[in-house]
Amino acid sequence: MSEIKSINAISPVVEVKNLWKVFPKRQRSKGKKTLNIDVHDEVTISQMEKDGKVVVAVRDVSFEIYPGEIFIVMGLSGSGKSTLIRCLMRLIEVTAGTIKINDLDITSLSKKELVKHRRYQAAMVFQHYGLLPHKTVLDNVAFGLKLRGEPKEERYRKANAAIERVGLKGWENYYPAALSGGMQQRVGIARALVMDAPVLLMDEPFSGLDPLISRQLQDELLRLQEEMKKSIMFVTHDLSEALRLGDRMAIMRRGSIVQIGTPDEIVSNPADDYVAAFVADERRTLEKTKLSLGNKLASTPASS
Amino acid sequence: MFPEHFTFHVAEQVNNFVDWLLNSYAPVFDAISTGILTMLLRINEILLMVPWWLYMIIVFVVLFTTTKKLIASLTLAILPLLIGAFELWALAMESLAVVLTAVIISLLIGIPMGILMAEINSFAVVIRPILDGMQTMPSFVYLIPAMMLFGLGKVPAVLATLIYSLPPVIRLTNMGLRHVPKNIEEAALAYGATKWQLLKEVRIPLAMPSILTGVNQTTMMALAMVVVASMIGARGLGQEVLLSINRIDIGRGFEAGLSVVVMAIVIDRVTQSIAKKWEPPQVRIIGKLLFKSFFL
Numbered sequence: 065m066s067e068i069k070s071i072n073a074i075s076p077v078v079e080v081k082n083l084w085k086v087f088p089k090r091q092r093s094k095g096k097k098t099l100n101i102d103v104h105d106e107v108t109i110s111q112m113e114k115d116g117k118v119v120v121a122v123r124d125v126s127f128e129i130y131p132g133e134i135f136i137v138m139g140l141s142g143s144g145k146s147t148l149i150r151c152l153m154r155l156i157e158v159t160a161g162t163i164k165i166n167d168l169d170i171t172s173l174s175k176k177e178l179v180k181h182r183r184y185q186a187a188m189v190f191q192h193y194g195l196l197p198h199k200t201v202l203d204n205v206a207f208g209l210k211l212r213g214e215p216k217e218e219r220y221r222k223a224n225a226a227i228e229r230v231g232l233k234g235w236e237n238y239y240p241a242a243l244s245g246g247m248q249q250r251v252g253i254a255r256a257l258v259m260d261a262p263v264l265l266m267d268e269p270f271s272g273l274d275p276l277i278s279r280q281l282q283d284e285l286l287r288l289q290e291e292m293k294k295s296i297m298f299v300t301h302d303l304s305e306a307l308r309l310g311d312r313m314a315i316m317r318r319g320s321i322v323q324i325g326t327p328d329e330i331v332s333n334p335a336d337d338y339v340a341a342f343v344a345d346e347r348r349t350l351e352k353t354k355l356s357l358g359n360k361l362a363s364t365p366a367s368s
Numbered sequence: 369m370f371p372e373h374f375t376f377h378v379a380e381q382v383n384n385f386v387d388w389l390l391n392s393y394a395p396v397f398d399a400i401s402t403g404i405l406t407m408l409l410r411i412n413e414i415l416l417m418v419p420w421w422l423y424m425i426i427v428f429v430v431l432f433t434t435t436k437k438l439i440a441s442l443t444l445a446i447l448p449l450l451i452g453a454f455e456l457w458a459l460a461m462e463s464l465a466v467v468l469t470a471v472i473i474s475l476l477i478g479i480p481m482g483i484l485m486a487e488i489n490s491f492a493v494v495i496r497p498i499l500d501g502m503q504t505m506p507s508f509v510y511l512i513p514a515m516m517l518f519g520l521g522k523v524p525a526v527l528a529t530l531i532y533s534l535p536p537v538i539r540l541t542n543m544g545l546r547h548v549p550k551n552i553e554e555a556a557l558a559y560g561a562t563k564w565q566l567l568k569e570v571r572i573p574l575a576m577p578s579i580l581t582g583v584n585q586t587t588m589m590a591l592a593m594v595v596v597a598s599m600i601g602a603r604g605l606g607q608e609v610l611l612s613i614n615r616i617d618i619g620r621g622f623e624a625g626l627s628v629v630v631m632a633i634v635i636d637r638v639t640q641s642i643a644k645k646w647e648p649p650q651v652r653i654i655g656k657l658l659f660k661s662f663f664l
Contacts, residue, residue: 194555
């Protein structure tokens with residue numbers, strides 16, 4: 065079946081299969097960071113979870129991201145979405161499963177290959193910006209290129225272009241501390257764009273900003289996406305943001321993905337009570353607009 | 369008092385051990401000794417070569433460019449005049465030479481040690497109690513090992529000063545590196561920083577204020593120790609203090625003591641102001657920025 069699928073559809077850029085991340089809870093033995101658990105042994109895992117020995121942050125998660133789409137991962141805090149996105153960069157080592165980005169298995173990369181993957185294949189935007197306070201906006205944006213070892217002229221040229229793209233022209237020589245939150249996140253986005261990586265990972269990039277700015281940046285992201293057509297994984301806990309941005313979305317709960325689908329599918333056809341509760345408000349407004357639209361339609365001919 | 373058959377001494381063994389050490393590793397100690405001595409003498413020479421008024425200019429320029437406080441900078445630049453007026457200038461330079469030598473060696477050892485401590489946890493576990501021990505020990509105690517190995521004179525004085533002033537820079541380097549915000553480190557890693565790049569581009573620059581506070585502390589400790597080290601033959605201001613204690617010459621002691629205080633204050637302010645310059649920039653021109661950010 066999968067063969068037929070791969071012939072028919074475009075092959076995914078990111079392919080996550082049966083991904084698990086299990087954290088040991090009480091880290092008494094400091095040296096032992098990796099945990100040897102057979103994740104397929106469900107009885108042992110659930111028993112260990114009950115005993116409070118482990119926390120399962122990501123539980124048997126599979127999904128694909130296709131070229132040019134914005135894939136939303138949504139869930140409440142603690143549902144494992146931030147862990148999941150960090151696994152894609154291997155900022156957190158996975159316990160089991162595979163992650164393929166452009167057909168390269170991330171989980172089996174050596175240290176050197178991993179550095180290369182991070183430099184060329186994917187770029188990340190963080191909730192808390194993660195800007196370097198001792199470098200100017202220009203140097204912050206050029207930072208990834210510097211790590212790659214690109215010559216100075218080249219990286220400043222690219223960085224200047226990226227800064228202009230996110231609307232921060234004129235701010236190149238300021239330090240991040242002088243910028244507002246929204247502007248700092250623009251720097252964060254420029255820093256990711258300048259890498260020109262096929263995959264963009266965004267970990268709640270607009271959650272810390274006030275609603276108006278966050279809305280502005282959402283629009284801007286959509287505008288930028290029009291031009292660049294990247295494959296974006298976007299983590300958020302805000303449903304309205306997810307619905308605005310997402311081509312497809314996955315809803316996470318306690319480490320597992322409960323439902324994957326387009327925003328419409330999820331709102332109109334929630335898989336279970338949890339998702340239904342999540343989208344309840346949205347459904348209500350939808351029904352209201354339908355209702356008022358219906359009223360309008362009904363009243364229009366009468367008034368004219 | 370104490371039961372007699374309980375007592376025993378290790379003094380003889382210690383003496384034997386030191387003798388053995390000196391006999392079998394004589395070339396090593398000689399090499400260290402000449403190395404430190406040449407460095408010390410060279411520094412002393414340079415310090416004496418510089419005319420007195422140039423020090424004041426240097427102090428003023430450094431302080432004024434970093435702090436922008438005219439009166440404070442002027443006062444601190446003029447203070448050293450007092451040392452010259454007491455006819456203690458040459459002695460002060462001698463002390464300063466010992467301090468500088470000890471501090472330079474301290475930093476050469478201390479900063480890499482601090483980095484290692486921050487990088488390797490097991491190393492930190494071993495070093496930390498040693499540093500605790502070094503800092504709780506009275507400064508006089510350091511005279512003993514230095515004297516044991518190098519006898520009397522300037523070299524053991526530098527060595528004792530070095531040991532005493534080493535802990536703060538190690539500690540503060542380690543602390544600064546460990547307190548670099550995790551989210552910034554994570555971001556740098558996500559962009560493909562190797563361990564070395566992370567250290568060079570992110571961790572050390574961000575730890576710089578802490579490291580420089582360590583340099584400041586180390587310098588101050590060295591200055592305190594250099595007075596004590598006069599007991600094993602470091603000349604300079606300490607010797608002057610020691611002499612006046614022995615002769616109960618209060619006035620002379622006061623002059624020497626005051627000179628030490630002046631040196632301490634000036635060095636402290638200068639190193640601190642340099643440290644401040646390294647702090648990550650905060651919001652400056654606020655009004656203009658608010659105006660601009662309003663439209664973004």
